[in-house]
């Protein structure tokens with residue numbers, strides 16, 4: 300239950316209010332179950348099994364773990380996977396050629412290029428080699444434009460997952476002041492666009508922002524997507540704020556100092572168990588969407 304003022308406990312010590320948790324795990328599991336039912340129905344009706352191609356470049360252990368999680372959950376949902384692993388020295392041209400090949404393969408319905416790629420690669424050029432119809436991770440400019448204009452299309456998976464979580468917890472977005480901390484192309488930027496499309500008043504903040512804490516203190520909704528463990532402090536928050544922690548730092552630590560924030564916020568996502576599972580659930584849901592659309596268009600093959 301949400302409390303807004305300090306309360307007295309039985310031993311007369313003052314306890315601070317605790318925010319209600321916005322749990323992603325359960326909602327994500329429901330989404331995956333529904334995606335699995337749809338995948339099976341498509342297979343029975345047409346013989347097409349949705350297939351997600353994952354592309355991992357280099358040997359970053361965290362990226363390898365996330366890709367494995369995506370493949371394992373795909374399998375559980377009856378979604379096939381195609382795994383492409385390329386060496387750390389891969390050039391932009393080689394990666395673009397691989398992604399173009401997957402984009403043209405009628406047996407592949409969705410493509411995921413795991414971020415980050417090694418520094419010598421032009422990541423934007425690589426993302427743009429993914430056909431928009433197969434961009435189930437919502438990383439192309441085509442997908443970004445759809446998010447910005449509030450049009451249907453594939454959502455960037457973490458931002459799209461955040462919006463689904465806010466909707467499930469009935470957080471009012473229209474007219475709310477949302478402060479997004481971070482402006483990365485797959486997280487902060489699209490998260491702000493989706494909030495804007497839901498009629499929130501959005502302030503983007505980033506590494507050059509001055510007086511960050513003062514700006515965050517004005518937020519009804521805070522989306523932390525900075526990539527720095529425990530970066531957002533409880534003292535930065537307006538009492539009753541809704542806090543979404545999109546951080547996935549080493550050791551499953553979020554971008555928000557959870558113990559401090561939970562004493563001030565009304566709702567907060569935990570790490571782990573908040574935004575992370577929603578990211579993968581949306582990826583699987585959008586892979587099934589893509590397979591259905593490509594089957595209907597006659598561009599998918601069995």
Ligand SMILES: Nc1nc2c(c(=O)[nH]1)N[C@@H](CN(C=O)c1ccc(C(=O)N[C@@H](CCC(=O)O)C(=O)O)cc1)CN2
Pocket residue numbers: 365366411412413414415436438456457485547551570571572573574575576577578579
């Ligand atoms: N192409 C992309 N690259 C990356 C994305 C992305 O959405 N598309 N997101 C991040 C990381 N990420 C997926 O790749 C990711 C991170 C964490 C989780 C997650 O579920 N974490 C769990 C905890 C981990 C665990 O269970 O062991 C949680 O928060 O509960 C999912 C996806 C980087 N790159």
